[in-house]
Amino acid sequence: MFAPLEDIQIKSIYGSDLPKRMARCTPDMLNSVRLVAADVKAAGGELILSDMYRSYEMQFQAHLDYVTGKKSAYSPPPGGSMHEAGRAFDLDLSALKMSLSDFWKIAEKHGLRPIINTPSQGANEAWHFDCRGSHDRVYDYYAAGKADNFASPYTAMAASAIVSTGVKVDALGEDPTAGFIQSGLIRLGQTIGDLDGRMGPKTRTALQAVKLDPDAGNTDIAAAIEKLLQSAFPDEYFVPAVHTLALGAMPPAFSLLAPAKAPYTPGAANKAALGKIIDMLPGAVMIDQAFDLQPDFLGILQNKCLYFDSELQLDTDGWPDGRGKGDKSWQSTTSLRYADDTSLNANKVPYFVLPLPKSWANDRGIYLGDYAAVIHRGKVAYAVFGDEGPDHLIGEGSIQLLRALGEERLKQNGRIINSGAGPGIITVVFPGSGQPAHRKNEDTLLAAIQAEGNRLFSALTG
Numbered sequence: 001m002f003a004p005l006e007d008i009q010i011k012s013i014y015g016s017d018l019p020k021r022m023a024r025c026t027p028d029m030l031n032s033v034r035l036v037a038a039d040v041k042a043a044g045g046e047l048i049l050s051d052m053y054r055s056y057e058m059q060f061q062a063h064l065d066y067v068t069g070k071k072s073a074y075s076p077p078p079g080g081s082m083h084e085a086g087r088a089f090d091l092d093l094s095a096l097k098m099s100l101s102d103f104w105k106i107a108e109k110h111g112l113r114p115i116i117n118t119p120s121q122g123a124n125e126a127w128h129f130d131c132r133g134s135h136d137r138v139y140d141y142y143a144a145g146k147a148d149n150f151a152s153p154y155t156a157m158a159a160s161a162i163v164s165t166g167v168k169v170d171a172l173g174e175d176p177t178a179g180f181i182q183s184g185l186i187r188l189g190q191t192i193g194d195l196d197g198r199m200g201p202k203t204r205t206a207l208q209a210v211k212l213d214p215d216a217g218n219t220d221i222a223a224a225i226e227k228l229l230q231s232a233f234p235d236e237y238f239v240p241a242v243h244t245l246a247l248g249a250m251p252p253a254f255s256l257l258a259p260a261k262a263p264y265t266p267g268a269a270n271k272a273a274l275g276k277i278i279d280m281l282p283g284a285v286m287i288d289q290a291f292d293l294q295p296d297f298l299g300i301l302q303n304k305c306l307y308f309d310s311e312l313q314l315d316t317d318g319w320p321d322g323r324g325k326g327d328k329s330w331q332s333t334t335s336l337r338y339a340d341d342t343s344l345n346a347n348k349v350p351y352f353v354l355p356l357p358k359s360w361a362n363d364r365g366i367y368l369g370d371y372a373a374v375i376h377r378g379k380v381a382y383a384v385f386g387d388e389g390p391d392h393l394i395g396e397g398s399i400q401l402l403r404a405l406g407e408e409r410l411k412q413n414g415r416i417i418n419s420g421a422g423p424g425i426i427t428v429v430f431p432g433s434g435q436p437a438h439r440k441n442e443d444t445l446l447a448a449i450q451a452e453g454n455r456l457f458s459a460l461t462g
């Protein structure tokens with residue numbers, strides 16, 4: 001629901017890497033720090049930190065140390081520092097081996113902002129840099145006078161950033177959810193009055209403006225807001241893949257611990273065929289389940305269609321000639337039957353398979369006999385939900401479905417090439433689209449697969 005924090009490994013002034021409890025930051029900050037460190041290194045200096053993440057308790061202690069005179073550097077009370085959001089660091093200025101104004105240029109290039117106004121090496125807080133990300137919009141919102149309940153636009157921005165990581169901000173109440181929703185709305189361009197943790201009339205109106213139901217409950221609303229934020233600000237949720245980095249340019253002490261994670265995009269060859277469906281992907285509700293061959297994407301689109309991008313394994317069930325020639329688990333029958341209880345012929349009927357138990361599909365409004373569009377290398381074929389398979393597999397289709405996608409698996413001599421196709425094959429299932437009348441016999445079913453598949457898919461691709 002909230003913005004993730006990633007672990008980072010980086011050199012510190014303490015003679016070793018920055019201690020783990022401090023070495024945490026948001027994905028966009030991680031990327032910025034990585035790039036800044038590489039540039040400083042290339043210029044002959046080194047990025048060495050003294051501080052980064054602070055929990056509520058750590059910030060409270062730092063503030064107490066300042067108030068009691070134990071430490072002279074100013075620390076605000078919890079709720080007002082970007083350190084608490086994993087969006088700030090303090091660095092060792094002497095290790096940079098360059099002027100502060102030169103470092104400002106490097107920092108600015110990679111999205112890091114100083115907290116002071118002029119690059120004066122001796123100034124208090126000259127060592128502190130923020131990665132504001134989209135919370136800069138909250139700063140602008142307060143600077144423009146759209147709200148006034150914080151001491152400064154900066155404090156409002158920090159509160160927005162902190163609450164977005166799921167940590168409470170005292171001014172916004174014990175539960176960070178409402179504050180997170182409001183912060184999200186401001187960053188999405190809405191006007192909500194004060195960011196105050198109260199779901200008042202202006203917040204409700206703003207929710208309606210982004211097509212969300214104000215009565216849905218804060219947990220559901222927050223999940224929906226997160227989806228919108230992920231789509232608007234992907235850098236703040238996903239760490240770029242490690243293999244895209246110029247690792248050689250980085251300081252030896254610096255490496256990434258975070259797993260590579262990038263937003264899903266369908267293969268280039270399939271994009272044109274998908275049309276408007278591509279716009280629906282960021283709003284999908286993902287299905288988090290492990291399979292033998294993990295699909296690149298498995299989720300339910302806003303219009304309730306099931307969408308997955310996977311391999312397509314061969315299923316020969318129901319093929320009358322399949323005994324001894326079909327795939328290893330060949331069966332003479334399929335789960336879906338015609339009116340006279342005979343099975344679908346895998347060599348004649350393009351069908352797809354979904355995993356058991358029955359509830360896997362049924363709970364998502366999908367039943368045997370429903371239709372799907374299957375896309376492979378830009379080619380679209382239509383298919384019927386004709387068989388059920390083991391719970392650890394997703395992405396299986398009949399001989400005729402592979403054939404329709406340009407993958408012939410039946411040799412001239414009548415033997416089968418027992419291999420699937422893919423990865424990168426996209427299946428879009430239309431829940432509740434099948435009708436018993438379509439399954440009078442093979443002819444009626446084949447006609448319905450084409451007509452209904454085409455009609456439903458065209459309506460979706462726009």
Ligand SMILES: [Zn+2]
Binds near residue numbers: 051083088127128129
């Ligand atoms: Zn600082």
